[in-house]
Amino acid sequence: MSLPPACSATSTSELNDSVYELYNPGVESVLDVVFFHGLQSSHTSLPHLSTWISSGSHKEVWPQTWIPEEIPGARILSVKYDASIKKSAEHGRLDLYVTAESLMHNLINAKVGQHPWRPVILVGHSYGGLVIKQLCVHAHFSESLHLSDKQSLHRFLNSVRGISFYGTPHHGISSFFTPNGTKLKDASPLLDYVQLLCAESRRLHENFDALRLSYKWSIAGVGESRPTTFMLDAESENAVAVSREMIVVEASARYGDFTVELEDHISLCQPESRTSNTYIRLTSFLQSNKENRRIPDNLQTVPKMAMSLHSHLLVEVQNILRGGPAAVALCGMGGVGKTTLAKLLFNELCAEYEYTCFVSLKKNTKEIEEEVYSSMYHLGKQLTKRVKEWQLSDLRQKILLLVLDDMDNGSHVAFLQDIVSKNDCANSRYIVTSRNRDILNSLDSCVFDVKFLNPKSSTKLFMSYAFPYPTEPRPSLKEWVRKIVAKCDGLPLTLEVIGTYLKTKVSESIWIQCFQALDEAENVVSLDEKLWAKLRVSYDRLGSQEKN
Structure with missing residues (x-):
């Protein structure tokens, strides 16, 4: 069930044992997008990459190369965890609860969901969608128990804006994973656990859906309409059989804003190009949630500049x-x-x-x-x-x-x-x-x-008030801009007040009078008194009605 190894040459940063940064915008990111892979038919060291390879002629890890072109300010991450169907000494032995607990710690360590106004979108394929749901449920109940990382869990849950599911079995799974279905040699306890989980998926889904309503998360999903072809080990040790199965039927995958695509279980997350429906659906979801930024109530208002x-x-x-x-x-x-x-x-x-x-x-x-x-x-x-x-x-x-x-x-x-x-x-x-x-x-x-602004910064601040973009000063006023900015002595408050006062003044004579008044204020000895003398320049020139 695993996909080919990653073919993209784009560098990946390992933030910790589970979390990998596929793309960092290099500035304060406007959105964190985290990808969760599904079950793997054999162990691979790169499921966080190989799951998400495009199926076109040029193989690449599409979340790493395509999404940054659509949303340049987004940070793209992918997580890795034990999801092997076959057991070995090291793999195929974890369960969903252990995975969710470990991932939650590592995501917080990677600062996911820890910024007050940076949205988080979670994207899961198949079993990865169940991991996301268990992760959120785990975070909620751990927060309720007042554990030491309560603040971090609270911030994470409040930062999540939406979850996009690719072929996730919200309401059970096909006969492929049932006791009477096709058998895998060395089937792991994880596979047995998935069978049990699917039998109890209603409880997980009910708990998660209650959280969705509480936190107002957006949900999107795509489902498969074609059977998936597998090369499987049959009962005999040497026998090899080809199986075609519907892994997650529509009734199980349907949740939220949902569509069915002409794909099988694997190709759902292997778009051929940027025009593939499965890719367009995700980028539209990301764009809509990027704008839905929840601003904390305690933020202070400051000038944009x-x-x-x-x-x-x-x-x-x-x-x-x-x-x-x-x-x-x-x-x-x-x-x-x-x-x-x-x-x-x-x-x-x-x-x-x-x-x-x-x-x-x-x-x-x-x-x-x-x-x-x-x-x-x-x-x-x-x-x-x-x-x-x-x-x-x-x-x-x-x-x-x-x-x-x-x-x-x-x-x-x-x-x-x-x-x-x-x-x-x-x-x-x-x-x-x-x-x-x-x-x-x-x-x-x-x-x-806190020092005075230099001439360049002073001019920039003054212009933002006197001539907001895209307006420009008339040629006759440009020299007075330079002179008045110099008289403001690099004080942001003076630059703001005088710039705001002159914003609507087009007469050169008013600018000259303002400069002369600022020049007279230079005679005041005390710095604080000089500040107030310069601030009064704009006030004294207001009409009586404007002052009132």
């Missing part, structure tokens, strides 16, 4: 937080982008923490406490909008990511220290921002200075 402007510092701070110490502080004057960077860090890291909270600090400690109570999220969902339905002491030994924005006095420091003490968890992380380095030096934290 912020990631590129702060990319180097963002990576550096993330690496520090993941390796320790427990707290990181972002220091800089007002308007330099501390809050934006803190929000970016929060969005990138929040999926790794059970509890998350982003708070803009107030002067009054009681107000800060109320903000924490109403802004705390558990696994991406808000705990409550009502104050005091839980206590800070409830966070003890919970993995927490807390951001305190704009720390500027000793009471803020004391508040953070109180939470750290009550939380008492070595894996928790804290991010604070402040203009005051003396306050940050009183904390046991790694302090980063």
